[in-house]
Amino acid sequence: MERSTGDSSSGNEQVLFPAEAEAHVSSLVKFSIPDIGCTQQWQRQREYLHKLNMQAVQNASQQSDEFVKEFLISHEKLGVLIHELIAVRLWKDKVFSLLSEGGGQKPKSTFPCYVVLYHEATIINLLETVLFYKESVEAVGDVTLDLVDYCHQCVTWLIANHETVPVEQQTTDDTLQELQQLNCTLNYGISIKALSVLQSFVTNLDCLPLSVTTRLLNTHDIPGLLVSVMDQQPWVRKDKNGKLLKHIEGKWRDVSPADRLQLTKTEAQVWISLYQLLMSPECQKKYHLHAHNKNHIMRLRSHLLETVVDQIPQLSELQRYLGHLSVMDPPASSSSDLVLEQVPEIYDQLVRQNNNQWRKIADQQRKKLFLPSDSDLQQQAKRWVEACNWDVLETLSGDAPKCAQCGQTSAMKRCSRCRSEWYCGRECQVKHWKKHKPFCDTISSSTPH
Known part of the structure; x- marks a missing residue:
């Protein structure tokens, strides 16, 4: 599957020069959860990552030298990105949930929390762009399992919550409600990106440790999870007027009757992942296929329409495989093979470091994030303005402004x-x-x- 590209006729202005990008990459470090959103050092790194993300997307869309990816690999910083991604997700689950619980104090401004919530979306977008290449997937190394677990969590959230995500941000004077709505919308976009990251791993299983294959197939049953995604079709919605919308390149767009059967990028990625996981001889050998998940996987037959196979021809092989599987018992798997499996460490390590301290962290961060001084707000806004290049962002979006x-x-x-x-x-x-x-x-x- 080729990387989609934007219009490169404009947008010659770079966000970062290569030397600046390398300096930003080399300075990346891991932060503790109490630091998130509350220290100058964290804010500076958030600014760096925002710029690196914009530059990486710009290079990819223009098919130019992808020096951000090269620097992340050569300086061995992909592990730092994944640590920060998981740390922000855990902060949202444990700290933001306490800050925003019902009856609590409402924030003076949504801006400080918005910056933190948006940071997770920035990192996953940067990872999606970089992990398009096999050498990047290989360079993830020992923390691959941590990112697989993170993606599994995101996709599980998508299946359970996609119907609650508003198509457009609703106007409200309640700052807390606005933040909760924003968090839900961002989680949706992040989960869509997680499907893309999963596809990068699935298509490059040959260069990853055996424990990654085992975790994808049997620990998390990613084939079954993706079948549930296909059942739910989270990239399709109807607006309040009953008009069909599809989530395409990060936005909900009207779909004409002629294009209703056209696969979105996300839908195609799910199909390709399913094809690799179910048709690869090595995966067939390792996957613990039994009566329950066999019946679940057979649900794919109702989605494998002729129009789908026309767009991804190799799915005809999957169609035949499902036909054979329907009339035979599940093949025996090699579950008795001894496998010394690695285990992910980042999430558990962060939980241990902050166990029983979530309420204390929330109380300490409340003043900084919910009740900042005017000078703090202006300082954060200044950093945001310095990090954002509006002209480049508009060029990359390729859409008329709303x-x-x-x-x-x-x-x-x-x-x-x-x-x-x-x-x-x-x-x-x-x-x-x-x-x-x-x-x-x-x-x-x-x-x-």
């Missing part, structure tokens, strides 16, 4: 103060001003004029 109030793609006017929001006209800008003003004031006061 009105922040009504969501229409006819937005032609931009906020002249912060330059981060678009509107289709003055009426929408005035309606949205009450919600936008705190963010706009913070950003504009931190932007050099």
Whole structure:
């Protein structure tokens, strides 16, 4: 499957030069959970990773020298990225959940927590871009199992919660509700990226330790999990008017009747992963196929339509395999083979380090994240402005800007103060001003004029 590319006719401006990118990569370190969102060092690294992600995506979309990937491999920093990814996820599960529990104090501004929540999406996007290549998958090394476990957690969340994710962010004056809604929306996008990362591992099993194959097939039963994903079709929704939407390149888009059967990138990745896991001779030998998961896998037959096979021809082999499997007993697996299996360490290590301290950490971080001073807010906004290159981001998205109030793609006017929001006209800008003003004031006061 080829990497999708964007329009490279514009966007010659780079976010980072190679020397800057190497300096940023070489400085990456692991942070403890109490540091997340609360120290200058963590904020600086978040800024570096944001820039590295934008540059990596820009290089990939323009098919230019992917020096960010090379530096991450040569400086052996992929393990640091995975540690930070798991740390932020654990922070969300253990600390943010306490900060945002019902009846608690509402945040003065959503910005400090937004920065932390968005950080997980930045890292998984960077990993997805980098792990497109086999040499990157090989370079992950001993922490591969940790990333496999993380992806399993994300995909499990997707199956259970995708129907609760709003297609568009709903306007609300409740800052806590806004953060919870944002977290749900970000989790959806992160889970979609996790499916892509899983596919990178599945298609490169030949260069990974045997324990990775065992964990994918039998510990987590990823084939069965992906069948559930195919049953749920989380990339398809209907809006409030009954119009069909598909999640394509990170956005919900209207789908014309002629394109309804066209596979999305995510759907194609799930099919390719299933093909590799079910058809590879080595996987067939290792997979513990029994009556229960055989019946579950047979559900794929209802999804293997002619239009799907036309788009991914090798799925005809999977179609034949499922036909044979339907009339025979599950083949015996080599489950009696002795396997010395590695175990993931990052998650358990972080839990041990902070066990029984989650409430204490939440209480310590509440002032910094929920009740920051005006000077702290301005400092964070300044860092955000310095890290974001709006022109490059718009070039990479390739979409017409949407009105922040009504969501229409006819937005032609931009906020002249912060330059981060678009509107289709003055009426929408005035309606949205009450919600936008705190963010706009913070950003504009931190932007050099």
